[in-house]
Amino acid sequence: MPTTTALDQALNIADGALRTLFAKPHASRTCPTVPSQATELSAEDKSLSGALMRVNHVGEVCAQALYAAQALGTRDPVLRMHFLDASREEGDHLAWTKDRLDKLGARPSLLNPLWYAGAFGLGLVASRLGDSLSLGFVVETERQVEAHLATHLEHLPTGDHESRAIVAQMKDDEARHARAAEKAGSTPLPAPVRLLMRSAAKVMTTVAYRI
Ligand SMILES: [Fe+2]
Ligand SMILES: [Fe+2]
Numbered sequence: 001m002p003t004t005t006a007l008d009q010a011l012n013i014a015d016g017a018l019r020t021l022f023a024k025p026h027a028s029r030t031c032p033t034v035p036s037q038a039t040e041l042s043a044e045d046k047s048l049s050g051a052l053m054r055v056n057h058v059g060e061v062c063a064q065a066l067y068a069a070q071a072l073g074t075r076d077p078v079l080r081m082h083f084l085d086a087s088r089e090e091g092d093h094l095a096w097t098k099d100r101l102d103k104l105g106a107r108p109s110l111l112n113p114l115w116y117a118g119a120f121g122l123g124l125v126a127s128r129l130g131d132s133l134s135l136g137f138v139v140e141t142e143r144q145v146e147a148h149l150a151t152h153l154e155h156l157p158t159g160d161h162e163s164r165a166i167v168a169q170m171k172d173d174e175a176r177h178a179r180a181a182e183k184a185g186s187t188p189l190p191a192p193v194r195l196l197m198r199s200a201a202k203v204m205t206t207v208a209y210r211i
Helices: 006-022 043-073 077-104 112-128 131-155 161-183 191-210
Strands: none
Touching: 006 043, 006 112, 043 077, 043 112, 043 131, 043 161, 043 191, 077 131, 077 161, 112 131, 131 161, 131 191
């Protein structure tokens, strides 16, 4: 049976990071669209949508890093598959948000390598706490992302049907990821950790809105 060496692991980590940050992402599911409602946006609305979708794209860059790190950190092959399956769905979100950014004429965050590295480190820390807390971290992250996406549905221009369709589908998917992690045997995180995560997310979303 082939064994995975430290070099294989390092190459896999580098490959995942480079693909997320620099390759054109491909979705396995069709991007949610509302074909009957053509999107006509003013310059101001376009700029607002671009900033909000940049934040969501950063969230998906982080999701790739978190799931990759947590898959790497667990010794349970079933749980590793769980993380990798979720990561594939997050890959759709990454592709949809990047495509939407391109169509809005907006750029991804310049700090994406930094966001990826930070999230990867956080994912490794979570996995060191053991599988059930690592799953608890997924539950909390996905719930916070779901709540964050709900606020974006309030703030996105009402005429931007395309961004809204993507965000609505992502919100449903994140809620499902939280339920799946719960079902897989998560332990709830302590309240101070949840608060810390919310504060870190606030910093990330505020910075990514602009840079
Ligand atoms: Fe996602
Ligand atoms: Fe998710």
